[in-house]
Amino acid sequence: MPFIPHTEEDVREMLSAIGVKQIDDLFDEIPETLRARGLTEVPEGLSEMAVSRLMAERAKQDSRTLCFAGAGAYEHHIPAAVWEITTRGEFYSAYTPYQAEASQGTLQLLYEYQTMMASLTGMDVSNASLYDGASALAEAILMAVRANRKAKSKRILIPRTVHPSYRKVAHTIVRNQGIILEELDFDLKGGHIDPVSLPAEPGDFVAIVIPQPNFFGVLEDVDALTDWAHQHSALVIAVTNPLSLAVLTPPGEWGATGADIACGDGQPLGIPLSSGGPYFGFMCCRQDFVRQMPGRIIGRTTDLDGKPGFALTLQAREQHIRRSKATSNICTNQGLLVTAATIHMAMMGPAGLEKAASASHVQTMELLGKFKNVPGTTQLFNRPLFHEVVIRFDLPVEEVMCALSAQGIVGGVMLEEDYPELNNCLLICATETKTEADLDTYVDNLQRIAARL
Amino acid sequence: MLIFEHSKPDRVNGAQQAKQPVVKHAIAEQFRRKQKPLLPEVSEMQAVRHYTRLSQKNFSIDTHFYPLGSCTMKYNPRACNTLAMLPGFLQRHPLSPDNLSQGFLSCMYDLQEILKNITGMKSVSLAPMAGAQGEFAGVAMIRAYHDANGDDARTEILVPDAAHGTNPATATMCNYKVKEIPTNADGDVDLDALKKVVGPQTAGIMLTNPSTLGVFERRIKEISKIVHDAGGLLYYDGANLNAILGKVKPGDMGFDVIHMNLHKTFSTPHGGGGPGAGPVGVSERLIPFLPVPIVAQEGDEYHLLWEKDWPQSMGRLSAFAGNAGILLRAYIYARLLGREGMERVSEYATLNANYMMVKLAEAGFELAYPNRRATHEFIVTLKKQAKNLGVNTMDFAKRLLDYGVHAPTTYFPLLVPECLLIEPTETEAKEVLDYFIEAMQKIQHEAETSAEMVKLAPHTMPVRRLDDVKAARELDLTWKGSAL
Structure with missing residues (x-):
């Protein structure tokens, strides 16, 4: 029996302790009319050897491109050590660090990750990941609506130079909450948003999304766009490729006062292409918006002896505490990918x-x-x-x-x-x-x- | 020590550096970063040693019994990881043309078919990247369905009070008001209360079955009829699918939409908090609204269907096609188990849970629902220990760590005071379950004889109990150079 350790004797002893004759008796609270009649469409089980052969054949079909x-x-390039360590069972098969004392490895790693991402983006704080870049943008938009208390509308300006899939995902996720995503067209010569083309009186809006580099690989005039948005009391959501930030001005330094939220996909930091996922979304922001952030956040604190340690913090934002009033419904995030990215960044420097x-x-x-x-x-x-x-x-x-x-x-x-x-x-x-x-x-x-x- | 404290300016890890020269002028000055980011400057071995040591500070399934209720912490077969990481799968770009993707797409198509069969739903989309995103997709489909019917009076979603926090949070994201339904003393949904709140304003109900109370919702057919008669739809939270795999199909219970947590039932890694994968299955009437992409087969060829092929879709949930690598792991797991193996999952998960429940009751622990069968999990309440000995559930949980067992889920579901939600899963041997029962008895004895010691547990972990209040009040979320 694959992955089930019970011997016949175990089963006998356990059934007798429970006081039933057979395992099937344990399902006696399920109405008889609902009982399934077999999983006819599921193939017979295969040995690991046979499955290995099957998968090797299928993988081979797609290789050598x-x-x-x-x-x-x-x-x-991803250093070999990155995934060697990431797939150690202690990282691979742990879960959300609810029991902090027994999860210091994952928690410290996440704290290091938050430090690295905040520095890379030039922002104050980072969360511990979201699903991917596209859904991170959607969450950033929802966050901006909560954070910008001056805005009366729910208008978000989103250039057509933002990844088309990101715009589609943002639409899917925010549309039921009365948020309006208003597209800005791009300059056909430059492939960018020309700051000169921006309206002098844009009316009330919550935030502008600024991609850097944009979907076409073109560099936007981020300083002018950032300052323009801030002049109109709107927030700036930066969408960036984190690897590009090793050479490009980080969002925290855009314009006079920097972007307010930075997000994007962490894939270029040690995650293989793997058909589009799992990747991870990152999100960083200014210190004063931290309580509006979605997702897990790790904080450093001390234990009973005053020794430093790490724990999940600001959990009052989250669904398992706030339920219908949470900042997001996110629970499981992309922890394993963040593990890889953290090791990758440490390895690359x-x-x-x-x-x-x-x-x-x-x-x-x-x-x-x-x-x-x-x-x-x-x-x-x-x-x-x-x-x-x-x-x-x-x-x-x-x-x-x-x-x-x-x-x-x-x-x-x-x-x-x-x-x-x-x-x-x-x-x-x-x-x-x-x-x-x-x-x-x-x-x-x-x-x-x-x-x- | 933090990795940053191993760092020295200008130390580089030579083997990993790209050999092309850095051409500063290739990017104009106005766009260039002026200050280098705070990233560690360590050797490869320093990094390997640091993160290997960090890993050793974790409890995990591979190292410890991890009976975390509602999370299905079962063994993650190594083959699933090894085979999903074959170069052909890792190197495939998500926008690769179909003729260079048939191996991957065939696995995805087969997985869709398997999930259809085990859930009894009519169609499946693999798109959602986690359970909560599957929930979102599900409720957004319910909204899209009512919208398509011009039925805009439906403004409420019903959620039992025992539900996961993600359920009400998801309903809010879809702009629904949440109405809570109470649970009766035996752990079933209170049908009279349900009948009172259901009506033309009801968009649907979100249910987990077995519920988070660790019991099977026996009157599910009646609930289904009450909600359907009022024009609402039924959403199934698949968090507890491990309990009924091959025994009952959500489609047969009358559900219109379901999400599955592949990181639970299909044993993909929990990864220290993800990634998950939350495919959704639907009944006939919701098929047009499924999230894209969907994998289709035409003749011998597989391809992905997008918005233009599925015009009423509730939309796209990720930049590409979801957590593909996790879906591959789930597919490999399904092929290893096969149909008999899947039925055994729920059988042995249930056997293990019922055995532990009976044994703990014999040892004097109070069950939250003593008159019910356990499903794949069950609840113990320590309210007497808290009242009489001043030793609460958190203390028991922390002391269990000293015994080398990860604590069960604590203080959830919220409606059972001082509770432990215990889910052993099918992959644990009887000896391990016996050890847990013995540990609980020992802690009970310790609570009676040296309560202070238990209240100060754990004593053998890398740190003692942490100051959560300080963590939230004096926010320290990034390293700023102070010594540890």
Whole structure:
């Protein structure tokens, strides 16, 4: 019996202690008419050896790809030690640290994580994670509505340069609470929100969402946008790639007084692509908003002997205490991924993260240079960018992608579905994991395909 | 010591550095970070040693009995992790084209089918990333259903007073008012009270069955009829699915929507607080509103369906397709167990719980519901110990740590005073259960003879009891350079 340790003798003794004849008698409170008639569609159990073979075959079907897609999920080097330690049973198979004395390992690690994230984003405090970047943005919007007591409306300005999936998720999660997500259009030359285009009298609004880098890899004029929002008593929600913050100005230093909430997806910090999850969402904010934050927060305190220790704190915000008045319904978060990210950041250090970020950018610029030899392709936006670029093709891009994928190359992400004006455009990303030869493989294949189409 | 205290300026971990030169001018000055972030500057070995040592300060399933009620802390098979981390799965970009994704998508499709069968629901979406997000998806679907029918008078969600905190918090997120339903003395929902509050304003009811009281809701068919007759829908919180796997199907109980906690029933890791995965299953009438993506099969090919294919969907819940790696682990677990293995899950989980309940009662501990069968968990109340000996549930819980057992869930559900919610799971051997019972008896004896010692427990952990009040009053959430 897989994973069940009982011997026949155990079962006999236990049943007799309980005073029933057979295990099935223990289900006698379930009305007979409701009893299930078997799990006919569930396959027979397999041995570990057989399952291993099955999964190896399926994994093999999807392997050996050369990936130039980014769009919120990036292939970076992860030190082997990161997941070796993360999957130690003591981290892997523990749960939320409700019993602090028996969970100091996880709690201290989370406190270290909060310190690292606060510093990386330039904010005062961090929570211990949310599900992913998109849902973190949704939670940040809900938090801004609670925190901005000056605003009378529930209007949030959200540029179209924010990841389309993030905007969709935010809409799904906040729409039932009367919150209005108002989209801001972008400048077609720069691929950014031009501060000059912002209305002089925007009317009452809660917050603006500012992506940096934005979905197109373009760098926004974050200082001007931040100051504009603050002049209108609105809050600033930064959505950032945390790895980029090793080289880019952190949200806490945007404009005159900095962003108010910073969030995003932690995936570039040691989490494999793995089909989109599990990743983790991060959220940091100014000190005075900490009681409006959703999710777990760890604090350092002392024990009976005055010795330092760590515990869950500010639990009065949370669903298990406040129930219908909680800051969020979140309970289980993404603890294991935060474990990996913390070890990853420690292993890389500030220099390692800076090098990974910088090298990713350099490789993308290198690839961009090579595109000059591919006829019928142009770089779409003229603004500075970070490690991701939009290329317009003179060819039907869907056919290009198809032909590339036949060679095992993921050529990028097509933009037309979310941006009809960006037809035949690809969002392309190279990271530090791509060698010169990889870049050449991509470009050579493109040239061949272009010549054929 | 914190990792930052192992740090020295300009120490670098050479093996992990990208070899491309840092080109400062590649990013214009105006966008560049001026000060380096406070991240540790340690060697690889220093990092490995620090985090390995931290791990050793944790209780976990792999090291200790962990009977945390309502959390299903069963063994997480190692094969599930190893196989979900095969390179082909880890390297797949979420936006990879379908022809480079058939291995992954076939696993997801098979998992959807398995979950449909065990829940008796008509259709399943794997999208939600945790139980609470599955709840949100469920209640948002209930709202979408009523909205689609132009039925906007339904403003209330009914929630039994024993429910998880996530239930009322979720109802609020969907802009519903929460009406609490009391529980009767035997732990069932009070039907008379239910009949009084149900009406044309009722959008639905959120129920866990077995309930958080560790008993099966016997009159579920009647509840189902009362709520359906009033035009409301039934939401099933799958937190306790481990108790009934293969024995009862929520679809047969009349539920319209259910979420499952794969990190409980399907043994994916709890990870020190996640990740979870909270797939949802629905009855016929809610199929159009399922969250996207949904995995479809056409001929021999698998692909994902999005908003354009599922136009009435309640929407998207994650940037990509949910906690894919966790779904893979759940799928591997399902294949290892197979149909017989799944039925055994609920059988042995229930056997273990009932055995512990009977033995603890024999040892003199008071049961919250002595006339009921335990399901996969049960409740002991220590209100007599608290009153007579001044030793409360928290003290018992902390002392159990000294005996090398993670404490059961304490002070939940809120309506049983001084309670311990105990869930042994099916993967624990009888010897372990006997050890727990013996430990409880010893603590009882200690409480009677040296109460102070129990009240000051634990005595053998890395720290003694922590000052939670100080933690909340003098907020210290990030390290600022002060010595530990």
